[in-house]
Each structure stands twice: as C-alpha cells, then as structure tokens.
Amino acid sequence: MSDVDSARLLRALVDAGFEFIVIGGAAALAHGALTPTRDLDVVAPLTEANLTRLLDAIMPLRPHHATRPDLGVVWQSAAELTKFRLLLLDTDIGRLDVLGTVEPLGGFEDIDAIEMELLPGQPVQVLSLDQLIEVKAHLQRPKDKIVEAELRSIRARLVGVDSEPDDR
Numbered sequence: 671m672s673d674v675d676s677a678r679l680l681r682a683l684v685d686a687g688f689e690f691i692v693i694g695g696a697a698a699l700a701h702g703a704l705t706p707t708r709d710l711d712v713v714a715p716l717t718e719a720n721l722t723r724l725l726d727a728i729m730p731l732r733p734h735h736a737t738r739p740d741l742g743v744v745w746q747s748a749a750e751l752t753k754f755r756l757l758l759l760d761t762d763i764g765r766l767d768v769l770g771t772v773e774p775l776g777g778f779e780d781i782d783a784i785e786m787e788l789l790p791g792q793p794v795q796v797l798s799l800d801q802l803i804e805v806k807a808h809l810q811r812p813k814d815k816i817v818e819a820e821l822r823s824i825r826a827r828l829v830g831v832d833s834e835p836d837d838r
Contacts, residue, residue: 674764676710680789686727690714691783691795693772700786700796703820709765715778716770721748724768731761774808775801799825
C-alpha cells in the first residue's frame with residue numbers, strides 16, 4: 671500500500687483483538703493483484719464490544735473522521751459508534767475504512783473469508799478471491815474494474831493449475 675502502513679495498522683487491530691476481515695484493495699494485494707491501494711478496508715461486526723477493541727487499537731494513532739476532519743480526534747464512545755453504518759478514519763499511519771456491510775454480499779456473517787499470513791506468524795482473515803471478484807464487479811469505479819480484471823486473471827491461472835491432469 672502506498673499511503674498506509676498496513677502492517678502496522680493490521681498489527682494494532684490484531685493485538686487489540688478486534689474482529690475483522692480484510693476486504694478491498696488490501697485483500698486484492700493479498701491475493702496477488704498489483705494495483706496499489708491507499709487505505710485499509712475491513713468489514714467488522716459493529717457491536718459495542720468490538721468497537722471498544724477498535725478504539726483501543728487506534729486511539730494511539732489519533733483517528734479522525736475522514737469525512738469530517740474538523741471534528742478533531744474521534745471522541746465518540748463505542749456505544750455511540752454502533753449507530754454508524756461505517757467508519758471512515760484517518761490515522762497517523764493511514765486511512766482505515768471499517769464497514770458494517772459489503773455490497774453486494776451483506777454483513778460480516780455473510781462474508782466468505784480465508785486465513786492468510788499478512789503479518790509474520792499471524793493469520794488474518796481476508797475476503798475470498800471469488801467474493802472479492804464479485805464485489806469488484808459490483809462496483810462501477812474504473813479502478814475497481816482494473817482490479818477486477820487482475821483478480822479474474824489470477825483466478826483463471828489458479829483454476830488452470832488446479833484443473834490440469836495429474837501426470838504421475
């Protein structure tokens with residue numbers, strides 16, 4: 671990622687016990703895409719307990735609401751944040767978008783995640799390749815269409831490798 675220290679941000683989230691699944695550009699990179707991203711997107715249960723863990727993770731990073739930087743550092747309690755559908759946050763180490771749902775898939779419980787080692791020795795939940803393609807196909811931004819094409823190419827190579835006959 672170019673504008674976010676994704677490893678440091680992921681480490682903070684994992685260490686705090688925040689429950690999440692990596693989606694978006696960071697998930698595409700994890701699956702082998704090459705298009706850079708400028709933020710870390712995750713889907714998470716927006717419960718008070720989970721948002722408390724999120725706040726524990728990011729408060730040292732001085733989070734601000736990305737769409738309202740005039741409000742200063744996030745001051746809402748976890749209980750107040752449960753009223754949000756998503757949290758778009760700028761931190762000292764980059765942008766973090768926390769979504770409650772992912773179109774067209776649904777909520778956290780509807781997501782097909784796989785474990786990938788994005789941090790040394792630490793598995794992290796990442797949106798599956800097929801669902802990531804589905805999300806990128808649903809979006810209409812040109813950058814998402816580029817990533818969708820990359821991911822389809824990756825899937826085609828994987829299917830080609832998996833479907834070759836065993837010559838033993």
